[in-house]
Amino acid sequence: MLYSPSSILTYKQCPRKFYYQYVERLPTKKSFALVRGSIVHSVIESFFKIDIEKVSHQNYELIFRTLVFDLFKQNWLKNIDQIQELVPQQDLQDFYYSETAQMLQNWYTSFIKKLQDKIISMSFKEAFKSLTPLTETRIIADEIKVQGIIDAILKTEKGIQLLDYKTSKKEEIDEEYKLQLAIYALLYKLKFNEMPYEVGIHFLKSKEKFMPVDDSLLDFAKLEINFVQEKTQTTEIKEYNKKPSPLCKWSNGECDFYKICRPFN
Numbered sequence: 001m002l003y004s005p006s007s008i009l010t011y012k013q014c015p016r017k018f019y020y021q022y023v024e025r026l027p028t029k030k031s032f033a034l035v036r037g038s039i040v041h042s043v044i045e046s047f048f049k050i051d052i053e054k055v056s057h058q059n060y061e062l063i064f065r066t067l068v069f070d071l072f073k074q075n076w077l078k079n080i081d082q083i084q085e086l087v088p089q090q091d092l093q094d095f096y097y098s099e100t101a102q103m104l105q106n107w108y109t110s111f112i113k114k115l116q117d118k119i120i121s122m123s124f125k126e127a128f129k130s131l132t133p134l135t136e137t138r139i140i141a142d143e144i145k146v147q148g149i150i151d152a153i154l155k156t157e158k159g160i161q162l163l164d165y166k167t168s169k170k171e172e173i174d175e176e177y178k179l180q181l182a183i184y185a186l187l188y189k190l191k192f193n194e195m196p197y198e199v200g201i202h203f204l205k206s207k208e209k210f211m212p213v214d215d216s217l218l219d220f221a222k223l224e225i226n227f228v229q230e231k232t233q234t235t236e237i238k239e240y241n242k243k244p245s246p247l248c249k250w251s252n253g254e255c256d257f258y259k260i261c262r263p264f265n
């Protein structure tokens, strides 16, 4: 079995949830958060495929803004059946549409600011290319049996920067995100034999936050990966404890396995 940041975090959140999802392989439900995440990722990935040679320095802001929001509308419509199923209330759907547009507006504003800072010392096209990351890169590290998909890998003057895009409400790199980023840094180091300079999250509701990469961060990832892999060698359900928490059930949702798990009975 190849582990992923997501499966490792699932074990840390609740071993029984890991058992249902990755040992028994029970189906999980689609959520609006997942659909929205994939729309936003797809817009950003497609944005960087623009042929920059055909864009003029004179009107690039208009072209880029139009492109971002055209891509957003296309991707939203492509997923409209799922969105309607997951969010049947039209007013809530409209709210999510505007909220997602605002996230992309935040991303666009931050990108334009970086581009303008670069244009001071290089040409517009060089500046765009220097800010174009490798997107959605899958890295498999067979030696530790872990794979992950890194949203954006950017070469900067200071070194390699790894970035993950998040549409969640959180605005800080908590322990869960720290572990996810540490695993990405470790995967990158194993694959390319180069330590990234920093890892970070672009919280699309607010802004980017970064943390430096050093040996202690990579050791933290190795320790947690080993811990989860050791604990998950068995297929005995009794070895996977339930860890009841507010993530079992909340105001408008519940864990995918809530009904079979019955954590509070």
Ligand code: SF4
Pocket: 014, 015, 016, 017, 242, 243, 244, 245, 247, 248, 255, 256, 257, 258, 261, 262, 263
């Ligand atoms: S309902 Fe709660 S305790 Fe049960 S698997 Fe889900 S998160 Fe774990």
